[in-house]
Amino acid sequence: MATGPAPRADARPVRRRRVFYIPGYDPFHPRRYRELYRKEGAAQAALSGYELEIKPKTTPGPYGWHVQAQIGDQEIDSAVEVLVWSDIVKNSMGHSILATYGAMLRTAWAYIGSGALFRLMRLRKGPVIAALYPVLMLLAQLGLALAIGHFAGQGLAALASYAPLGPESTRSAARDMLANGIYWVSLLGIAWWLLDLFRRFDNKFFVYYLMHDYSYSARRRGANPPELEARLAEFSDVVAAGLRSDVDEVLVVGHSSGAHLGVSLLADLVRAGRVPANGPALGFLSLGQVVPMVSFLPEARRLRRDLHDLCQSEALAWIDVTAPGDGCAFALCDPVLVSGVAPETGKRWPLVFSAAFTQSLSPARWKELRWRFFRLHFQYICAFDAPKDYDYFQITAGPQTLGTRYANRPASKSRIERAVSGYREMAP
Structure with missing residues (x-):
């Protein structure tokens, strides 16, 4: 059923980028993500031998910050913006x-x-x-x-x-x-x-x-509540505007519950023809995803349709990164295949691989974090002291598009691909 992913043939160097970060179910102000990026980015840059400078955002739009990076002899300017739904989270609690x-x-x-x-x-x-x-x-x-x-x-x-x-x-x-x-x-x-x-x-x-x-997803048995659908429409307009801007890459990052929101957001854009053929490269990075917690519920027809449509799109590169050391994520579970919604002709996305916490963190650091389950769930957007080929800060501020960076990266052999969900009906 699964076929190897084929990233867009777009090896242009990235000089300017827009990053749209979708948090998980988090009631706090997005400044916590700016501070985390500042602190962990500086640590990763020092460990890996490049430079990152975080500056206040000066352009209109969602809350965010600017990142100027010097990696090798290349300078890159990235605008990171947080697609905020913390107000919805607060009201739901x-x-x-x-x-x-x-x-x-x-x-x-x-x-x-x-x-x-x-x-x-x-x-x-x-x-x-x-x-x-x-x-x-x-x-x-x-x-x-x-x-x-x-x-x-x-x-x-x-x-x-x-x-x-x-x-x-x-x-x-x-x-x-x-x-x-x-x-x-x-x-x-x-x-x-x-x-x-x-x-x-x-x-x-x-x-x-x-x-x-x-309970937020369970109260409607997997269907999005109206306020979340309205916010997804707003997010779609923001990302669509980014795809019309003068940048080399638009990168959407969805963490935890934000991963399935990213799936729906991007599926809406692709179906509506709002991804310009000659526009910036489009990447989707899903981190620590918990998609099956929603897609396995009876009324999650909308999400299952979005997974089905997005997995075969040529308009983007979709990379899914989890780690068995993260006890809060469905590590190495292909969200499309385990949900039973892959098209019969095969699929392109996502490319599923592990951030390999036990290998990319030093033994001392792994020992320190091993039983801090909620902290490990955020490790994907933090520094690794023994990084392999996954570096969140090079992905979001470096000179390569997401598709180019992982064009030859094989999927993890231990990934789970069997269809397990008992509900596979999709929205029309």
Whole structure:
């Protein structure tokens, strides 16, 4: 079914580039990505022997920054812009305790009831465990809060037996009523206080954050909500304007949940004929993708159609980079093939290979990061102290287009390509 990718025959050197970065499900201001790029880019440049200078953005448009690079004897100017949907993320995150537990129940039903959870487990255990983590933690927090509330309530209720409550004839019944009241008020009050305490310290555990992340796609069983469709249309206009500008390459980078947004965005542009034949080279870099978490759901017909269409397009080069060391991504899973939507005639994209964390990070660095799962999920956009052929900063600020850089790069042999999804219907 799969055929080897054939990048666009476009070996022009890149002097000017526009990069559009699509974050994952992230409620924070995009300045965090600028600071991460500044810090990690400087580290990578020092390790690899080139120069990067980050400057404030002076042109209109989305939030971003400029990068001036000196790599060898070539100077490259890249404008990096963040396609922001953090406001949608914030609005989707019900901050109350009851809203979060409601989201847990809806999400569990969406994945278990549809059978998607069991099919996802046939791909990679890591991201499925990551998806189960907030559910199990919420249940554990609830159980612990109720247990502490129960024992505290029993202790306080026992004190009621010593209360002087009127005549002997009515004292026993009054004490029972008082004890029951104290028990239930103590149980519920202490349990709620503990649950609220867990929520306030969620920046340590990421339970509420991850629960809302997974529930966002699950609430409509894989279909995009209207506000996200509207934002994708805005993103399409921004990237289309970039393709009409005087640059050598337009590069779209989608990280985590941003990868499937990038698929839909670019599929829309290709279908609408908004990728000029003689315009800049177009590249799509998907990093740490979790596409199956959405494409395996029953109503993800739109995304499955987008995967089907984009995988055979000659208008771009699509490179998918993951790593088995990233327990939050579907590492080396071809998102088109595992979703069961590759065309019968074969496909061109994506080229799937590993960032090989265990080889591209020094042993000391790997030991430091190995159990920091959420930090590793962002390693793709950070510096490697023993880089191989993957260097995020040379891709986004270097002298080669994405297609040219990986024109002769073979796919990883250990990639997963079997069709696993039980839902393969596509939008018309």
